[in-house]
Amino acid sequence: MISSSISRRNFLLTTASTCAACYAQSAAPEPVIDIHQHTDYRGRTDEQMLAHQRKMGITHTVLLPAGRFFGLEAGASGNDRVQEVVRAHPKEYFFFANEVPYLSDARDIIAAGIKAGALGIGEQKFMVEADSRAVHLVAEIAKEHGVAVLLHFQFGKYNTSFERFHTILEKFPTVNFIGHAQTWWANIDAKADPQVLYPKGPVTPGGITDKLLANYPNMFADMSAGSGLNALLRDEDHARGFLDRHQNKLLYGSDCNDSIGEGEKCSGAQQLATIRRLAPNKAAERKILFENAKRVLKLPV
Numbered sequence: 001m002i003s004s005s006i007s008r009r010n011f012l013l014t015t016a017s018t019c020a021a022c023y024a025q026s027a028a029p030e031p032v033i034d035i036h037q038h039t040d041y042r043g044r045t046d047e048q049m050l051a052h053q054r055k056m057g058i059t060h061t062v063l064l065p066a067g068r069f070f071g072l073e074a075g076a077s078g079n080d081r082v083q084e085v086v087r088a089h090p091k092e093y094f095f096f097a098n099e100v101p102y103l104s105d106a107r108d109i110i111a112a113g114i115k116a117g118a119l120g121i122g123e124q125k126f127m128v129e130a131d132s133r134a135v136h137l138v139a140e141i142a143k144e145h146g147v148a149v150l151l152h153f154q155f156g157k158y159n160t161s162f163e164r165f166h167t168i169l170e171k172f173p174t175v176n177f178i179g180h181a182q183t184w185w186a187n188i189d190a191k192a193d194p195q196v197l198y199p200k201g202p203v204t205p206g207g208i209t210d211k212l213l214a215n216y217p218n219m220f221a222d223m224s225a226g227s228g229l230n231a232l233l234r235d236e237d238h239a240r241g242f243l244d245r246h247q248n249k250l251l252y253g254s255d256c257n258d259s260i261g262e263g264e265k266c267s268g269a270q271q272l273a274t275i276r277r278l279a280p281n282k283a284a285e286r287k288i289l290f291e292n293a294k295r296v297l298k299l300p301v
Contacts, residue, residue, distance in 0.1 A: 029057055030057075030286070030290070031059040031060065031290050032059055032252065032272070032290055033058075033059070033060045033061075033289070033293035033299065033301070034053065034056075034058045034060070034062065034224075034252060034253055034254045035150070035178070035224070035252065035253040035293050035297065036062065036064060036150070036222050036224040036225075036255040037049070037053070037064070037253075037255065037256075038063065038064060038072065038255070039063055039065075039082055039085055040076065040077050041256075041257040044257065046085055046088070048259040049085075049259075050089065050092070051259075051261065052256070052258060052260065053092070053261065054261070055261025055262055056254065056262070056269050056272060058268075059301075060093075060299065061093050061094070062094045062095065062120075062293075063082040063085060063086065063093055063094070063095045063096070064082070064096050064122055065077060065079045065082045065098045066078060066123075067099040067101075067103075068099065070100055070127075072125050076123075079095075079098065079099075079112075079113045079116075082096075083095055083116060086117075094117075094297075094299065095113075095117070095119070096119060096123070096150065097110045097111075097112070097113020097116075097118035097120075097121055098110065098113070098122055098124070100126055101124065101126060101135065101137050101138050102126075102128065102133075102134040102137075114147055118147065119147060119298065119299065120142075120147045120148040120149060120150060121138055121141065121142055121148070121149045121150070122148075122150030122151065122178070123150050123180065124152065124159065125152035125154075125158050127160075128158075128159060128160075129159070129160050129161045130159045130160060131161060131165060131167050139168055139175050139177075140172075142172070143172055143175050146298075147298075148175070148177070148178055148220075149175060149178065150222060151177065151180065152180050153179060153181050153182070154181050154182050154183050155182070155183045155194045155197065162183050162184070163208060165212070166212060166216070169212065169218055170216075172218070173217070176218050176220060176296050177218060177220065178220045178251065179209065179221050180222035180227075180228075180253070180255075182227045184227070185228055185230065185231040186198075186207075186231075187207040187208040187209040188207045188209045188231055189204050190205060190207045190210075191204045192207055192208075198226065199230075200230075200234050205238065205241075209221070213246045214245070219249070220249050220250070220251055220292070220296055221251065222251055223251065223253055223275070223288070224252075224253030224254050224271070225253075225254075228255075229271045232271075232274050232275075233274065236278060239278050240280065243284060244280040244284065247284040247287050247288060248292060250287075252272070252288055252290075254267065254268025254269075254271065255267070272289070275288055
């Protein structure tokens with residue numbers, strides 16, 4: 001009788017433990033990778049940035065440093081700074097390496113960052129042409145080390161002559177390039193006016209960006225910032241088709257300077273909600289929010 005009672009009690013305890021473990025696993029949040037975030041953004045502290053990412057439900061964040069002399073408008077700091085934050089939170093943060101690409105020691109500085117653990121190069125946001133020798137140099141470093149390159153395309157300012165960037169893709173077919181910012185996203189439209197950085201209204205399919213994603217296996221898109229959000233909201237019917245046909249090429253990013261992680265001021269949270277609302281199905285959503293970034297950046301998560 002005692003033996004039977006003990007066996008029954010053990011069975012109940014084991015069953016309860018198993019059920020609790022199953023519930024905990026099923027209740028765990030779905031992982032989300034944010035490939036575009038900056039330290040010290042508009043004076044935001046490390047603690048505020050960490051809280052911001054967690055509030056949005058981000059499980060893994062990639063920090064993008066600036067190069068010398070030309071700080072990003074985000075106020076991002078340099079290679080040492082992002083590595084400092086990653087060391088403090090190694091399970092949540094990863095980092096890229098960066099430098100002004102036409103400086104004489106750019107190759108050595110970027111290579112040192114990669115050897116220290118950087119998963120890519122960028123955000124490359126400098127006053128060069130998109131097919132310049134400087135961009136060639138960055139692509140060569142990326143090829144040598146097997147990492148991705150994230151570029152900010154902005155008419156008249158950063159990585160200009162966007163229409164010629166396809167020559168870089170053709171010359172470096174083994175390097176994964178990630179497009180970002182106003183000119184990149186304006187050119188989902190075949191009738192894009194290069195001087196209009198945040199266009200509104202219906203999209204005419206077949207723009208440069210659409211073609212690059214469709215025709216080049218090594219071209220990917222960073223969906224961050226107001227430019228990425230605007231690209232979806234300006235024409236939601238087009239956005240649904242765009243997310244469907246490029247679901248293997250799109251990577252979620254926030255590039256958000258908000259310190260809360262929710263609400264109208266947080267473009268990152270708005271973009272998450274928009275992707276989830278417009279994605280053709282759950283599988284595509286998971287690709288855009290997690291699987292593509294893990295694959296393209298070779299994230300160890």
